[in-house]
Structure formats: structure tokens, C-alpha cells
Amino acid sequence: MADLRAGLIGLGAMGRHHARVLRETPGVELVAVADPGGDPFGVSGGLEVLPDVDALIGAGIDMAVVAVPTIYHEQVGLALAAAGVHTLVEKPIAATSEAGRKVAEAFESAGLVGCVGHIERFNPALQELRRRMESGELGEVYQIATRRQGPFPSRIADVGVVKDLGTHDIDLTAWVAQSTYTSVAAQTAHRSGRPHEDMVIATGRLANGVIVNHVVNWLSPMKERVTIVTGERGAFVADTGSADLTFYANGDIATEWEAISTFRGVSEGDVVRYAFPKREPLRVEHEAFRDAVLGVRHDVVTMREGLRTLEVAEAALESAARGVTVEV
Template identity: 30%
Template sequence: MSSPTVNVVVCGAGAFGRNHLRIYRELQQGGQPVRLSAIVDSDASRLAALKEEFSVPAFATLAGCLEARGNGEIKIDAASVCVPTSEHEAVAAPLLEAGIDLLVEKPIAATKEQAAKLTALAQQHGRILQVGHLERFNPAVVAIRPWLNRPMFFEAHRLSIFTPRALDVDVVLDLMIHDLDIVLSITQSPVRDLHAVGLPILSGKVDIANVRIEFESGCVANFTASRVSTEKVRKLRFFQPHQYISIDYARRDLLVIDVDPKAAPNPSGLPAGLAFHKPVVQPGEPLLLEIESFLESVRTRETPRVSAQDGQAALALALDINAAIAEHAQRAGLDRF
């Protein structure tokens, strides 16, 4: 029995929204039951170019798009919300109220209150609300799940070269939140304590931050994020009983080193007592896998892999970190920097 076609609108067609457009169109052209039905973007010149490129209705406002849907001019079942974080609630709320399932780029919203409102609206209207924490779909992250055995120490580094993208939020909400979500999904433990420091460098918001978190389980995690680095680094390393595991998000690569008294020295330079493993990582583009998972949830009505509650948890922790950064800055007199 064939699946019904999911008609999708992409709201916000900037750098990342354009990737959503690309993937929906590729899936459609590949014969998948999905159709790119419309584009919403406030940039007139960009909208005109995209309308011609994708040959779909294009709207300068969400209200105009929803009006066309209400008049039967277009069909919309689901939407990707790729507008700036500060606009998430204003765009996502009317879509949920109109009965449209959503994939909202991370973070779910700008404030805890806005996130709670969107979660409540999704429940009230029986809608799918998936949050775009992309690294959950990174093949290396997917491959690590069978190896997890009570990790007790995490070290996360996410460094990027400065760009004018996403400057409506700080580096914690822009970059670090990816790693916060991954560690929260692995530890499944409440935060007991956190310490954080951060500084604005090239923007009016914090551009580099370091955080230490202790969980109720006893697990400790250190996070470093920078968007003013001279290099790109996206790595997560953690230790668990008798084992060290390293994830390279960018390379989609996984390394496992076991403490094994029977292991002999090997060509990689590891001493005796350590065994080296390279688990198989299935290839795949994370955004494609994320969108395919979203569409599957829309069809089956199953809870998304990254739920609204997951998005709320990551946002709440990120905002608590920002509060700790602000408190530290005031205590240390960092206004001079």
C-alpha cells in the first residue's frame, strides 16, 4: 500500500533553509511520497530567484501562504521552519494552530516560555513537532549507540571560523547546543551543577564559551565552543568503564579503544593492553536522514527521534549556561574585555 504524499512548505530560505529545499526536491524527484509545495521568505530578491528555480508558489509572508492554503490554492501538510531563532515562535505557532506538522531548526525557540508554548500547541492540535538537532542523525552518533556503557566523562569541542550567520544568538545556542543535546540524550540524567565562562569577541554576544557540567549520575562533561576559531573542529570524546570513544562529527568517524590486558602492541602506536577498534559507520548525509525521519513521523504519527521535549531540555540547559556565563562575567568584571 503506497504512502500518502506529504506536501511541505519551507519557511526561511537562507543558507540552511536552502538545504531543506534541496533535499525535499531530491526526495520528490527520486519518487518518494513528498512534494515541495511552497516557499516562504521575506527577502524579495531571494524569493523571486527560488520561485523560478523550484517552480513552486512563493510567499513573502506566512500569513499569505496560510491564506492560499485556506483558499485551496496549495496543499500543506508539513513545514520546515528555518527562520532565525528569534522568529521561531512567531512562525511555528500559527503553523501548529493551522494543523501543520513541523520540523523546527535548533534551538526550538529563543526562550523557555516560547518552547513550552510550542510544545503545548503541538499536543493540543495533535501535531508532530521535531527539533532539528542535526547531530542526532550523524552516522557516527548513530553507530555509537550499541557501544554505550555508562559514560562517566565527556570532552566536547566545537570550533568554527567566524561568519555573519546566526548572530541573533550566542555561541551556546548556535553551536554548543548540538553537543548539549547529544550528551543529554546519552546520560539521561538531571544536571546537578554547572560552571561556565564566555566572552564576546567579534559580535555583541558571547562568541567563545567553556562549560563544566556535573550530572546527578556522577558523570562530568566539559564543553568548549567557539565561532571565532582559525580552524573547524567538531569532536566528542568520552570515557566509560575500560573504554575510550572518540567521535569526529565532521568526518563521521568513530574510534573505540578498549583497555584489554591481553592486547599486544599494534602498528598504530598503541601500547600493549589497549585494543583499537573502528566500528562500521553507515554513510549518509545527516540532514537527509533527519528529514526522512521527520517525514516518517508525519506518516506514522510516531514520536520523532528528537522530540519537542528533547528540544526543550537542550534549550533549558543552554539558557542556564548563559545565565551562569553572565553571572561569572559580572563577578569577574569581564565588561573590560
């Protein structure tokens, strides 16, 4: 079988990584790249840098990766859907849920593979975490808390921290819990002089009763990417920066300290850091996209799921603006 002909639009900070991985993915050939701003990182590899999505489509591609700024996702996505090109759009699916709905419906009605680049789902620590949760190792799940903070990325100019970073945590939380958000309440702050929010603290509840909490900002000198899932048997801590997964077990040794013996909570138990294969998440994501196009398997983040994540993010922004809890 001939390799799938792939195109890439957007050769910026994320596009350069997509270019590398597309070239390294078996069964895929990168045949065309496009960016009206040129090739700042020199990743075209001898390919002509095309000016727009129409020229990319004209190169005769089977599949495409969209890594342009969020405000252009709708325009580029709709053009690719109309041309019959299977597409992976970087997250978020679009600048607004209204635009995202148009993109999702276009790919669904055309019978095309349309997916969103929520790359954290393909992080080995989170994949191992979900596998162990599915096998019942944690028992009933009570709470999921995430922390995602670090310095401001100068490449982001068209959305705030909720739609850029916060959508990672919204998607991965719903995915590991295998449940959807029913409500969200949030507080945001603008501290850096930019038009969009750069800090958010959000709480919410999922349909299965799990309560969630997200701390996200662009104003911390300390970079942190942590997901903590607490349940009846202990807590999993996934560090997606290092791809480590640690389990903190509830202890089963009774305390002899009278002052705290009446407390009906849990005690400290064993701590285990798991060993498992750690593959680059972007590579795993591209293989899932390729296999979905080939009809081999379908574990990509669908555009409908990407739309749901964006709706939750917008509900968080609405909550912060109105000072109320918003039902999703």
C-alpha cells in the same frame, strides 16, 4: 497514498539544504516556499516565493520546515500549530525558553508532530556510538567531552554561540548518555565586537552521574566537531565532521616499568576505527520527520526535548553572568 504536502519557510543558508532534501524524500512533495527576503540561493525551483507563514499555510500543506532566524521561531511556530500543520523547527526551538515553552505546548495541545532540528542526533558516527554504548561495549560511562569550534558564520546575528552551536552539544550529550543535565557552570567571552558571546567553556553533571565538558567557539581558524565518551573499558571518539567513530581500548598488558607500575589507572590498548554506513544526517532527519507524521515511528527530537536543551543553554549563560554553578 498521496505524498505529504510540505512547505518550507526560510530560504537562507540552511533553508536551501532543506529544500533540496525535501524534494529528494520519498513520500513528500515540496509544494510551497516562503521567505520575505526572497530566494538568494535560487532554490524555489519554479515555485512562487510566498511572503510569510500565512501565505504558506494558505497553500494547503500537511507539514512544514521552519528555517527562519531564531527570533521568529515563536511567531511562525505558533501560527503553524494553530493551523494544524506538523512542523520541524530548526534549532534552537526559540530565542528564549519562555517562547520555546509556548511553542512546545501549542503543538502538544493540538496533537501535532512538533520537532526540533538538532541534526547531530542523526549523524551516523553518533548513532553508531549510542548503539555501541547501549550494548554495553564501553561499560560504565564516566565522562563526555565535546569540542565544537571554527570560524564565525556570518549568517548568525540574533543569538550567541551558546544557543547556536552549544545547543548541538547539549542535546547530543544528553541523548548519547540517555540522561538529563542537573547542573552546569560556564565561562563566556566576547572577543569579536558583536553583542552576543562568541566563546564558551562549560562543565556540568548529568542525572546518571556522568560529568560533561563543552568547548565551543566561533573564533578558531581550525574547524573541529569532536565528541569523546570515556568509560571503564576505554574511550569512543566521534568526529561528526567526517562521521568517523574510533575506539581506544584500555590495555590489558601489565607494565614492567617500575616507575609507573604503581599507577592504578589504565594503559594504552588497541585502537579500532569502525566501518558503518554513512548517510547524510539531514536526509535521515527528514525521513524521521516524515515517518512521525505518518505514525510509522517516532524518533524525532521532540519540542519538549528541544526546550530542555534551551533551558540548559540559558543556565550556562546565567552561570557565566553570575559566576556560580546553576542547577537545571
